Amino acid sequence: MTTLLKSLLGACALSTLAIAAQAETTLTIATVNNGDMIRMQKLTDDFTKANPDIKLNWVTLEENDLRQKVTKDISTKGGQYDVLTIGMYETPIWGKKGWLVPLKGVDDAADLLPAMAGGLSYEGKLYASPFYGESSFVMFRKDLMAKAGLTMPAEPTWDFVMNAAKKMTDRAAGVNGICLRGKAGWGENMAFIGTMANSYGARWFDEKWNPQFDTPEWKAALTDYLAIMKDAGPQGASGNGFSENLALFQSGKCGMWADATAAGSFVVDPKASKVAADVGFAVAPDKGLGKHANWLWAWALAIPAGSKKATEAEKFISWATSKHYLELVASKEGWANVPPGTRKSLYANPEYQKVAFANMTLASINAADPNHPTVKPVPYTGVQFVAIPEFQGIGTKVGELFSAALAGQMSADDALKQAQDYTKAEMTKAGYIK
Amino acid sequence: MARKTTTAQMTMATIFAWAVGLIMFFPILWTALAAFKTESDAYSLPENWWSTPWTTENFGIVQERSNYLRYILNTTIIAVVSTLLGLVLAIPAAWSMAFQPEDRASVSWPGYVWLVIILGAMAAAAAIAYSVGWAMSARPLLGLLLIVIFSLPIAAWVWTRRTGDKLLWMLSTKMMPPAGALIPIYLIFNRNGLVFKDWGWIDLSEWNLIDTFAGMIPLMMLLNLPIVIWMLYTYFKEIPFGILEAARMDGAGLWQELSSVLAPMALPGIASTLLLNVILSWNEAFWTLNLTNKYAAPLSFFISEYSSPEGQFWAKLSAASLMAIAPIMVLGWFSQRQLVRGLTFGAVK
Numbered sequence: 001m002t003t004l005l006k007s008l009l010g011a012c013a014l015s016t017l018a019i020a021a022q023a024e025t026t027l028t029i030a031t032v033n034n035g036d037m038i039r040m041q042k043l044t045d046d047f048t049k050a051n052p053d054i055k056l057n058w059v060t061l062e063e064n065d066l067r068q069k070v071t072k073d074i075s076t077k078g079g080q081y082d083v084l085t086i087g088m089y090e091t092p093i094w095g096k097k098g099w100l101v102p103l104k105g106v107d108d109a110a111d112l113l114p115a116m117a118g119g120l121s122y123e124g125k126l127y128a129s130p131f132y133g134e135s136s137f138v139m140f141r142k143d144l145m146a147k148a149g150l151t152m153p154a155e156p157t158w159d160f161v162m163n164a165a166k167k168m169t170d171r172a173a174g175v176n177g178i179c180l181r182g183k184a185g186w187g188e189n190m191a192f193i194g195t196m197a198n199s200y201g202a203r204w205f206d207e208k209w210n211p212q213f214d215t216p217e218w219k220a221a222l223t224d225y226l227a228i229m230k231d232a233g234p235q236g237a238s239g240n241g242f243s244e245n246l247a248l249f250q251s252g253k254c255g256m257w258a259d260a261t262a263a264g265s266f267v268v269d270p271k272a273s274k275v276a277a278d279v280g281f282a283v284a285p286d287k288g289l290g291k292h293a294n295w296l297w298a299w300a301l302a303i304p305a306g307s308k309k310a311t312e313a314e315k316f317i318s319w320a321t322s323k324h325y326l327e328l329v330a331s332k333e334g335w336a337n338v339p340p341g342t343r344k345s346l347y348a349n350p351e352y353q354k355v356a357f358a359n360m361t362l363a364s365i366n367a368a369d370p371n372h373p374t375v376k377p378v379p380y381t382g383v384q385f386v387a388i389p390e391f392q393g394i395g396t397k398v399g400e401l402f403s404a405a406l407a408g409q410m411s412a413d414d415a416l417k418q419a420q421d422y423t424k425a426e427m428t429k430a431g432y433i434k
Numbered sequence: 435m436a437r438k439t440t441t442a443q444m445t446m447a448t449i450f451a452w453a454v455g456l457i458m459f460f461p462i463l464w465t466a467l468a469a470f471k472t473e474s475d476a477y478s479l480p481e482n483w484w485s486t487p488w489t490t491e492n493f494g495i496v497q498e499r500s501n502y503l504r505y506i507l508n509t510t511i512i513a514v515v516s517t518l519l520g521l522v523l524a525i526p527a528a529w530s531m532a533f534q535p536e537d538r539a540s541v542s543w544p545g546y547v548w549l550v551i552i553l554g555a556m557a558a559a560a561a562i563a564y565s566v567g568w569a570m571s572a573r574p575l576l577g578l579l580l581i582v583i584f585s586l587p588i589a590a591w592v593w594t595r596r597t598g599d600k601l602l603w604m605l606s607t608k609m610m611p612p613a614g615a616l617i618p619i620y621l622i623f624n625r626n627g628l629v630f631k632d633w634g635w636i637d638l639s640e641w642n643l644i645d646t647f648a649g650m651i652p653l654m655m656l657l658n659l660p661i662v663i664w665m666l667y668t669y670f671k672e673i674p675f676g677i678l679e680a681a682r683m684d685g686a687g688l689w690q691e692l693s694s695v696l697a698p699m700a701l702p703g704i705a706s707t708l709l710l711n712v713i714l715s716w717n718e719a720f721w722t723l724n725l726t727n728k729y730a731a732p733l734s735f736f737i738s739e740y741s742s743p744e745g746q747f748w749a750k751l752s753a754a755s756l757m758a759i760a761p762i763m764v765l766g767w768f769s770q771r772q773l774v775r776g777l778t779f780g781a782v783k
Contacts, residue, residue: 028727028728032742032743033739033740033741033742033743033747034742034743034744034745035744035745038499057728058728059727059728060739061735061738061739062738062739062741062742062743063741063742063743065723065738065741068724069723069724072617072620072724073624076620076621076624078624078644080624080642080644080645080727187743242743242744242745243477243742243744243745243746243747243748244477246477246745246746247474247477247478247746248477250474251474251477251478260744262744263744266745266746272472272473272474272746273474
C-alpha cells in the first residue's frame, strides 16, 4: 500500500514539474558563426534574467548550410526556428513572399541607420532588425605607402589605387601591392567585382532586365581587375576570400586590401596582426562617376511566418538589436567590440568615435544606397547583389566565370560573353525578359 | 607457385605504397597541424609549420563553446542503434538471398500480366479518387480502401519474386544522389501525419521527426541497409549450404538455424559489417546536417558550427574535426585486423 502511495505521490510531483516546464517557452534561434553572434550567445543571461519564462536554444551553422536549412524550413512553413539570422539579400525577397513576420516592436526604430532600415524593408515594412551592418573600404599599409613615395587620399580613385598597387609590389620581399577577393560566389568575388563595376558605371541589368555584360563599362571594370591582380596580386588569388586575404594582410603580405569594414577590428588587433600599428583606412575607390565601390550588408534577425512563438521572438529581437545591448557589450568587452553599423546613436557617442575605423565605417555605409546602387538607373534594389530569387544562381555562375578568368583559364572577353549568354537565358526562363 | 620478386622491385613497390599512403593521409596531417596553431599561423601553413608556436587553446575554445560530449553521445546512439537495427533486418534478408533463391514458390504469370494488373489497379484507384473529388476527410474508410487497391498488386508482385536476383537492384538504391531525395524526405520528416490528418484519420502534425532519434535512427539504418545486406550476403555465401541442410535434417527450426548455426559461423563477417557500418554512420554528414538541429545533432553538426563567413576559423575548425574523428579513429585502429579480415573475407577462394 505504501509503495502504491509513494508511486502515486511521485507521479503527481512529476506531472507538476511537467506542467511547470510547459509554461516555459523555448525559442530556437538559427545563427551563423561569426564573432558578434558568438558574443551575443555569451551575453544572453541579461535577457533570460529579465524574461525567466523564455529559454533560448541556439543553432549555429556555417553560412551556406544555414541558408539552405532556413530556406527549406521557411518555404515549407516548417516552423523549426523562431528567430532567423538572415542577410540583406533574403529579407526583401522573403518579406514579399509573406514568409516573414513584419516587426513592430523594434527598440527605437527611428534610430536605425536609414540605409540599413531601407535594405531590410519591403514596401515600407521592416521585416528584419539589423544586428550588425557593414560596408567595404580600403585598408592599407601606411609604411609601404610612404616607402613608395605616395600619400593615400581620403577618397582615392581607381587610377591612384592601381598605380599605388604596382609601386608597392615587391615580390622578392613577399609583398603584393593589393589583395582582392577571387574565390567564386555571389557573396564572395561578385560582392567585390559587382561594386567595382558599379563605380565604373556598369550595372547588372538595364531597366528592362536585359543583362549588361556586353557593355564597355563591364569590360573596363573586369579588364582592370584582372590586370591589377596579375601585376600586383598574390599568387593563387582565384581561391582567396575574406579569410584568406585577412591572413595575408595580417602577416604583412598585402600593401592594400579592399574588403568588408568588419575587417577593421581584425587588422588593428595587435594580438593577431603583425602590421596592426601601420594600418590606415580610406573610402572605397571611385572612377570619377560619383559612385564609390562599396557594398552594403547587414546580418539581421527575423521571425519566420511559421513560428508559433512570434511574440516571444520579437521580444528577443528587440533586446538583441537594442541600444541597451550595445551598451551591454561596451561595458563587458569595450567599445571596439560593439556590433557596428546599425544605429545613428552609436556613431554620435563620443566614446565610440574614438574607435579607429568608426567614422570611416559610417561614411562608407552612408555612401551606399541600395535603391540607387549604380550610375545609370536600374530596376532592382541591392548594391552588391540584385534582390531577386534568381540572383543566387546567376551571381554564383558569373562569379565562377570571373574566377576562371582570374586563374587564366579564359579571357575577360570570353568570361563576359558567357556571363551575358547565361544570364540572358536564365532571365528569359524566369520570365523577366519577354 | 610464388613469383620471384627482386629487391629493387620490392623497394619500388614499398616507396610507391608509402607515397600513396602519405598523399591519402595528408589532409588529416594538415588538420592535425592546424589544430595546434593560432588562427593566423594556420592560414600560413605549410610555411613555418615547425617554427611557429604550438598551442592547445583551440581545443579549449571549442570545449567552452560546444557541448562536445552531447554530440559524441548523439552520434554513438545514432550509429550503434541504427547498425544493430540494420543487422536485425539484414541477417534474414541475406540468408534468404544466399540460401533460398530457388525454394520459394512463385506465381508464374508473365511480366505483362503483372504490369496490366498493377497499372489497372492504380488507374482504378485514381478514377475513384477523382470521381469523389480527391478529398477524403469525409470518407476515411474509402481512403483506406483506395490505398489498398493502389498498393496491393505491387505488394503481391514483390511477394512472389525470388530474392536471389534482387542484390544489384538493392545496391542501385545507393546510386541515386541523396540530394535528389532531400525535399520529399524533408517534407515527410517535417509534416508527417499531415496526410492522415487530411484524410480524417489521425492528426500527427505536431509530432515532428526532424531533430529526433525516432527520425534519424531509422533513416540511417535504411541508408546503410543495402550495404549491410550485400556484405552479409558475401559472407553467408562462403558457408556451405550442406551445414544448414544438416541442421534442418536434425530438426532445427528456422530460428535455430539462424541463431545457432548460421550466426556463430558468420560471426567474423557480422562483426566487420557492424564495424564498417558504425564508421559509415559516424561520418555521415548530408542527412544529419539537413535533418537535425540540436537535440539529435551529431558530430557533423558540431564541425559545421566552426565554419565562419567572416574572420578566421581554420584552427578552431581543425580542432573540432580532430575531436570529432578521434573516437572513431581509435576504434578503427583497435579493430583494424578484424576489419581487414572481414573486408577481404570471400575475396580469395
